[in-house]
Amino acid sequence: MGPEGDGAPDVAAATGVPEAPAGFVGCDETIEKLYFYLDGELTEQRRIEIARHLDLCGPCVGAYGFEAELRKLVVSRCHDRVPDALRARVADALRAESNTAAD
Numbered sequence: 001m002g003p004e005g006d007g008a009p010d011v012a013a014a015t016g017v018p019e020a021p022a023g024f025v026g027c028d029e030t031i032e033k034l035y036f037y038l039d040g041e042l043t044e045q046r047r048i049e050i051a052r053h054l055d056l057c058g059p060c061v062g063a064y065g066f067e068a069e070l071r072k073l074v075v076s077r078c079h080d081r082v083p084d085a086l087r088a089r090v091a092d093a094l095r096a097e098s099n100t101a102a103d
């Protein structure tokens with residue numbers, strides 16, 4: 001907690017990721033950009049930043065994974081049918097979500 005390492009911004013404190021390197025994007029920004037990331041609408045630089053964040057941040061990986069599954073679900077529905085394995089995974093995720101809210 002001492003005033004050491006002055007000069008570099010305290011990225012670790014700002015993002016909650018202890019090993020956050022310089023230039024690390026925060027959780028809020030990552031989540032915000034996830035939708036563009038999933039749509040492939042980000043620049044290469046942004047994709048790298050977010051991929052690096054997902055490498056280090058568990059909660060965001062969970063959010064990204066869930067959104068990615070949903071996106072794939074929607075895409076596959078448009079084409080043909082939803083694979084059973086994927087449908088089961090999404091159903092599990094939704095069930096786990098509501099279980100935390102229930103008893």
Ligand SMILES: [Zn+2]
Nearest residue numbers: 027030057060
């Ligand atoms: Zn994060």
